[in-house]
Amino acid sequence: MLDLAPGYLSDYRQNGFVAGLPVFSKDETASIREQIEVLEADHAEGAGGHDLAQFFRVNGHVVIPLLAELARTPLVLDAVEGILGPDILAWSVELFIKEPGSTKTVSWHQDITYWGMGETDDEVTAWIALSDVSVEAGCMRFIPGSHKGSIARHEDTFDAENLLSRGQAIAGVDETKAVAGPLRPGEMSLHHGRCFHASGVNNGSDRRIGLAIRYVTPAVRDHAPGRDWAMPVRGEVPAGGWDCISGPRALFHPTDLALYDRILAGQAATLSEGAEQSVGMYVKGEAK
Ligand SMILES: O=C(O)CCC(=O)C(=O)O
Incomplete structure (x- = not known):
């Protein structure tokens, strides 16, 4: 396993996040961004009854080969292996895009609150900057050490400006303890599913x-009412846990589009549990 940055693992264990790990060169990052923007230019209408923003916002790796390939990036997996061990599955691939001047934000939350995985430590998010994700551009902020606690009470706000599906927010977070995680293009942060995090508006001049x-391990059990799927990306995955998928056959292949709908229905059932309003699985119009 490659050591990306001395001490990244101890920082992650101590704080529940670590930022500034270089994974893509400037040219690689520009090429990935270009491929995403070509998709936006050529396929904004999406396929199978979903627009592209839907696929970008959740489970894009099921129907877009580029996103499945990115989930298999060796350097990213090396870093994730340090945290999760050798057997790894990608559960979801998502794009968080904030246009310049956009008023969209992300409230304080813990990722795994509504994912049906309990309070597991065996899940981690790799978040990779494909533009300059500075403080001005609305980078993520984290509360160090918050992953050591349990899942906190979240309140649904259904705020239209919030990129989260339920606008869920933890009340009373002491923001004076928050640490910003700015990232240059091609850098990655890793955060624990119980680490409190949030992000503000994009006041920069470029898209963010x-x-x-x-990522999850085979040991994670889904306690959801809906079924759930994940894509093995490294090591061995014994039968009997996740429903495994192998990645798209081609862009928007009809068989993958049908699978996308099944996965979304299962996850929506889990995400909506206990909500007083219907819960969208993405925010329309954020990713052009
Ligand atoms: O992109 C953001 O600002 C928030 C992302 C986030 O909450 C996450 O990846 O868990």
């Missing part, structure tokens, strides 16, 4: 583009 890849 983040690729979030959620």
Whole structure:
């Protein structure tokens, strides 16, 4: 396993996050961004009854080969292996895009609150900057050590400006303890599923583009009412846990689009549990 940055593992264990790990060169980052923007230019209408923003916002790796390939990036997996061990699956690949001047934010939350995985330590998000994700551009902020506690009470706000599906927010977070995690293009942060995190508006002049890849181990059990799927990306995955997928056959292949709908239905059932309003699985119009 490659050591990306001395001490990244101890920082992660201590704080529940670590930022500034270089994974893509300037040219590689520009090429990935270009491929995403070509998709936006050529396929904004999406396929199978979903627009592209839907696929970008959740489970894009099921129907877009580029996103499945990015989830298999060796350097990213090396870093994730340090945290999760040798057997790894990608559960979701998502893009968090904030246009310049956009008023969209992300409230304080813990990722695994509504994912049906309990309070597991065996999940981590690799979040990779595909543009300059500075403080001005609305980078993520984290509360160090918050992953050591349990899942906190979240309140649904259903705020239209919030990029989270339920606008869920933890009340009373002491923001004076928050640490910003700015990232240069091609850098990655890793955060624990119980680490409190949030992000503000994009006051920069460029788009703020983040690729979030959620990884789990085969040991994670889904306690959800809906079924759940994940894509093995490294090591061995014994039968009997996750429903495994192998990645898209081609862009928007009809068989993968049908699978996308099944996965979304299962996850939506889990995510909506206990909500008083219907819960969208993405925020329309954020990713052009
Ligand atoms: O992109 C953001 O600002 C928030 C992303 C986030 O909450 C996550 O990846 O878990």
